[in-house]
Amino acid sequence: MAFSGAKIIQPLPLHTTIRSPNNPLLFDPFTSSPFLGSTRTLRLSQSISASQRRCASHIVAVSDVFKEKKLKSNTNLLLTKEEGLQVYEDMILGRAFEDMCAQMYYRGKMFGFVHLYNGQEAVSSGFIKLLKKEDSVVSTYRDHVHALSKGVPARAVMSELFGKKTGCCRGQGGSMHMFSAEHNVLGGFAFIGEGIPVATGAAFASKYRREVLKEADCDHVTLAFFGDGTCNNGQFFECLNMAALWKLPIIFVVENNLWAIGMSHLRSTSDPEIWKKGPAFGMPGVHVDGMDVLKVREVAKEAIGRARRGEGPTLVECETYRFRGHSLADPDELRDPAEKARYAARDPITALKKYLIESKLANEAELLAIEKKIEEVVEDAVEFADESPAPSRSQLLENVFADPRGFGIGPDGSYRCEDPKFTEGTAQV
Amino acid sequence: MWGILSQKLGAARGLSSQVVGNYVLRLRLAPSAMPMRHYSSATKEMTVRDALNSALDEEMAADPNVFVMGEEVGEYQGAYKITKGLLDKYGPERVVDTPITEAGFAGIGVGSAYHGLRPVIEFMTFNFSMQAIDHIINSAAKSNYMSAGQINVPIVFRGPNGPAAGVGAQHSQCYGAWYGSVPGLKVLVPYSSEDARGLLKAAIRDPDPVVFLENELLYGETFPISAEALDSSFCLPIGKAKIEREGKDITITAFSKMVGYALKAAEILEKEGINAEVINLRSIRPLDRATINASVRKTNRLVTVEEGFPQHGVGAEICATVVEDSFGYLDAPVERIAGADVPTPYAANLERMAFPQIEDIVRAAKRACYRSVPMAASA
Numbered sequence: 160m161a162f163s164g165a166k167i168i169q170p171l172p173l174h175t176t177i178r179s180p181n182n183p184l185l186f187d188p189f190t191s192s193p194f195l196g197s198t199r200t201l202r203l204s205q206s207i208s209a210s211q212r213r214c215a216s217h218i219v220a221v222s223d224v225f226k227e228k229k230l231k232s233n234t235n236l237l238l239t240k241e242e243g244l245q246v247y248e249d250m251i252l253g254r255a256f257e258d259m260c261a262q263m264y265y266r267g268k269m270f271g272f273v274h275l276y277n278g279q280e281a282v283s284s285g286f287i288k289l290l291k292k293e294d295s296v297v298s299t300y301r302d303h304v305h306a307l308s309k310g311v312p313a314r315a316v317m318s319e320l321f322g323k324k325t326g327c328c329r330g331q332g333g334s335m336h337m338f339s340a341e342h343n344v345l346g347g348f349a350f351i352g353e354g355i356p357v358a359t360g361a362a363f364a365s366k367y368r369r370e371v372l373k374e375a376d377c378d379h380v381t382l383a384f385f386g387d388g389t390c391n392n393g394q395f396f397e398c399l400n401m402a403a404l405w406k407l408p409i410i411f412v413v414e415n416n417l418w419a420i421g422m423s424h425l426r427s428t429s430d431p432e433i434w435k436k437g438p439a440f441g442m443p444g445v446h447v448d449g450m451d452v453l454k455v456r457e458v459a460k461e462a463i464g465r466a467r468r469g470e471g472p473t474l475v476e477c478e479t480y481r482f483r484g485h486s487l488a489d490p491d492e493l494r495d496p497a498e499k500a501r502y503a504a505r506d507p508i509t510a511l512k513k514y515l516i517e518s519k520l521a522n523e524a525e526l527l528a529i530e531k532k533i534e535e536v537v538e539d540a541v542e543f544a545d546e547s548p549a550p551s552r553s554q555l556l557e558n559v560f561a562d563p564r565g566f567g568i569g570p571d572g573s574y575r576c577e578d579p580k581f582t583e584g585t586a587q588v
Numbered sequence: 589m590w591g592i593l594s595q596k597l598g599a600a601r602g603l604s605s606q607v608v609g610n611y612v613l614r615l616r617l618a619p620s621a622m623p624m625r626h627y628s629s630a631t632k633e634m635t636v637r638d639a640l641n642s643a644l645d646e647e648m649a650a651d652p653n654v655f656v657m658g659e660e661v662g663e664y665q666g667a668y669k670i671t672k673g674l675l676d677k678y679g680p681e682r683v684v685d686t687p688i689t690e691a692g693f694a695g696i697g698v699g700s701a702y703h704g705l706r707p708v709i710e711f712m713t714f715n716f717s718m719q720a721i722d723h724i725i726n727s728a729a730k731s732n733y734m735s736a737g738q739i740n741v742p743i744v745f746r747g748p749n750g751p752a753a754g755v756g757a758q759h760s761q762c763y764g765a766w767y768g769s770v771p772g773l774k775v776l777v778p779y780s781s782e783d784a785r786g787l788l789k790a791a792i793r794d795p796d797p798v799v800f801l802e803n804e805l806l807y808g809e810t811f812p813i814s815a816e817a818l819d820s821s822f823c824l825p826i827g828k829a830k831i832e833r834e835g836k837d838i839t840i841t842a843f844s845k846m847v848g849y850a851l852k853a854a855e856i857l858e859k860e861g862i863n864a865e866v867i868n869l870r871s872i873r874p875l876d877r878a879t880i881n882a883s884v885r886k887t888n889r890l891v892t893v894e895e896g897f898p899q900h901g902v903g904a905e906i907c908a909t910v911v912e913d914s915f916g917y918l919d920a921p922v923e924r925i926a927g928a929d930v931p932t933p934y935a936a937n938l939e940r941m942a943f944p945q946i947e948d949i950v951r952a953a954k955r956a957c958y959r960s961v962p963m964a965a966s967a
Contacts, residue, residue: 360699397692
C-alpha cells in the first residue's frame with residue numbers, strides 16, 4: 160500500500176483511517192496544503208501556549224510577509240540579481256556534481272557508500288549562501304553539496320570521492336566524512352544524529368569565545384543539517400534542550416525528505432510534524448517548503464539573524480525530497496512513483512529559473528551560460544581527480560594523532576620533565 | 589649506601605641521572621622506605637582528589653580555553669568532589685553543569701574542541717561513557733585522521749573507572765581495554781597523586797583526545813608528593829610507564845588501584861625470596877612496550893594484573909607483545925590476572941572473589957617462578 164506525499168498533510172489527530180487511496184484527499188495539495196506554502200502553519204501554531212506562540216509567531220510573520228511579497232510579484236525585493244544568479248549557480252553546481260558522482264560511481268571510480276543530494280538543493284543553497292566563511296556547517300553522510308555550497312572547491316570534493324591524495328581530506332575521509340577547516344565544514348558524519356551534538360558544540364564555542372574569551376565580535380553561527388529519521392533519535396532531543404537552555408547560536412535544519420532509506424517518516428514517527436518539537440523545548444519551530452529556495456532563504460535569514468543577535472536556536476523543518484535513492488546502492492523500490500513525479504514537478508532549480516526569468520532578473524542566455532560554466536567546472540573536477548595520484552603508502556599511519564609522541568616528550572626525544580628548565584613554569588596559579 | 593643505591597638505580601635501563609636523582613630524593617623524603625636515616629624535612633602529602641583538583645585549577649588558570657563540563661561538576665562541587673571550588677573561582681561559563689545527556693554533552697565537547705577550545709568532560713563514572721561512546725570514538729578519536737590532520741580534538745574525557753565497593757554490575761566495569769584498542773585516543777591511568785597531577789596536566793595540554801581513567805577508591809588515598817610535582821608546569825610524559833619497584837626475579841605490570849596491590853604483593857614475595865619488579869603502566873595507549881619488554885628481558889617472567897574482564901583485556905595485549913618481542917627471554921609462561929569473567933556481583937564476599945586480591949598476585953607470581961602452589965579457584 161503506497162502513500163502519496165500529499166496525504167500525510169493533515170492536522171491532529173494523526174492516526175485516522177485516511178490511508179486508502181480511494182478516499183478523497185482532505186486537502187488539495189496544490190492550493191491548501193501547509194506543506195506547500197507555509198501559510199497553514201499559522202493555523203496549526205495557534206494551539207500552542209502564548210509564550211511559545213510569541214516565539215513561533217515571530218517566525219510565522221516572515222511567511223506572512225513573504226506571502227504578501229509574493230502577491231506583489233513585480234517587486235524584486237526577494238533577492239537582487241547577483242544574489243539570484245549566485246544561488247542559481249550554487250544549485251546547478253550541486254545538481255551537476257551529484258549527477259556526475261552517479262556516473263563515476265557506476266564507472267567504478269567512486270566506491271563505498273555514496274549518498275546523493277538531488278532534489279534538496281534549495282535547502283543547501285538557501286541556507287549556506289547566507290553564511291560567512293567563519294560560520295560552521297555540520298552535516299550527515301549526504302554532505303557533498305553542503306561542502307560545495309560552503310565553498311570547498313569541486314576539485315577537492317571530487318578527488319576526495321575518488322580517494323585521491325588531493326582530496327579535501329587527502330582521501331582519508333571519503334564521501335561521508337567531508338571536513339574542511341578552512342571553510343568550517345565540520346563533517347560529514349555517518350551516524351545519524353552524531354553531527355547534532357558536534358554542531359551544538361561548535362555553537363557553544365562561538366558563545367564561549369564571545370563571553371569568556373571576550374572576543375566581542377564573535378557572532379559565528381552553526382548550521383546543523385540532518386534528516387527526518389534523525390528527529391526520532393535521542394541526541395537530537397538532548398541538543399534541542401541544551402541549545403535552548405544555553406541560548407546557543409545554532410540553527411537545526413531538518414531536511415525532511417519523508418524517507419529514511421525505506422522507512423517512511425509516517426511509519427516511524429508518532430507526530431510527523433517535526434517543527435513542533437522546537438516549541439516543546441522553548442525555541443521557535445518553523446516549517447518551510449524546502450523545494451522553494453526563496454522561501455527557504457527568507458526563513459534562513461530570520462533564523463540566522465536571531466542566532467547572530469544571541470537570541471538562541473531555531474528549528475527549521477524543510478519539506479524536501481530526494482530524487483534518487485538513499486544511496487547509489489539503494490534500489491529505491493518502496494517509494495510511490497506518483498509521489499516522485501509530484502516532487503519532480505516541483506524541482507527547485509526549475510522553480511528558481513522560472514522565477515528569475517519571470518521577474519526579469521535574468522534571461523535565458525545568462526542562465527544557460529551559468530549551466531555551461533558549471534558543466535565545465537564539474538568536468539574539470541573529474542579530470543583533476545582522475546589525474547591525481549593515490550595516497551602514498553606512508554600516509555596510512557599519518558594523522559592518527561596531532562601529537563604522536565604525547566606531551567611531555569620534547570621534539571628532541573627526551574622527556575620534557577628531565578629538562579632542568581622544565582619547572583620554570585609559565586602558569587600563574 | 590647512597591652511592592651503591594644510585595649506582596644500582598642508574599644501571600637500570602632507561603633512567604637518566606636526573607630521574608635517578610629524583611628517585612633518590614623521593615626515597616630520602618619518604619622515611620618509611622629507608623630504615624636507616626630519618627630526615628626530618630617535611631614530606632608533602634596529597635590525596636589523589638586534591639591532586640586532580642589542583643591540576644584542573646592550574647590548567648584552567650593558565651589557559652582560558654580550558655573548561656570543565658559534566659554532571660554535578662559545578663554547584664554540587666563534583667560528584668566525587670574532584671571539581672570542588674572551581675565554580676566559585678571560574679564561574680558557570682567555565683564550569684558547566686549539564687543535564688543528564690552524556691551523548692549530548694560529550695558531542696558538544698567534541699564540537700567545541702573542533703574550534704580550539706579545550707574541554708574537560710567529566711563522566712560521573714566511565715560506565716556512563718557508554719552512552720557517549722559514539723562521540724568519544726567516532727567524532728573525537730577518528731576526526732584527526734578522517735580530516736587528514738585539519739581538525740584535531742584537544743579534549744579530555746575523565747572520570748572514575750572500574751569497580752568501587754558494592755556498586756553492582758552496571759557501575760563496576762573497567763574500560764581500559766575498550767578505549768585502549770582505538771587508534772586516535774590516548775588512554776591514561778594514574779595511580780598516585782603525582783601520576784594524577786602530572787598526567788592530567790599533560791592530558792589537558794595534549795592536542796589529541798585523551799581518556800583519563802581514574803579510580804574512585806584511590807581518590808581518598810594519600811601519597812607523598814615531591815616539590816617538583818607541585819610546580820604548576822609539572823607534566824608527565826604520555827606513553828611512558830614507571831617502574832615503581834625495582835626487582836630481578838619477576839615483572840608484575842599493573843595500573844590504577846592494582847599498582848598498590850602489586851606493591852603489597854611484592855613485599856610479601858620479598859619475604860619468600862622473590863624479588864619482584866612492579867611496573868605502573870600509567871598509559872594504556874600508547875602502551876610502553878619498551879619498558880615492559882626491557883623489564884621482562886631482565887627478569888624473564890611476567891605477571892599482568894588488571895581489574896577488567898580477562899578476554900581481550902589489557903593483560904592480553906601485554907602478554908602478546910612480550911611473547912612477540914621477548915619470547916626467547918621468557919623462562920615461564922606469561923601469567924594474566926584479571927577480574928572474573930562475570931558481571932560484578934553485589935554481595936561483598938562475591939565481589940571480593942570477582943576482582944584480583946593481593947593473594948592472587950602472590951600466587952600467580954609463585955606459579956611463574958615454578959613454586960608449587962594450589963591454583964586459585966576459577967570463577
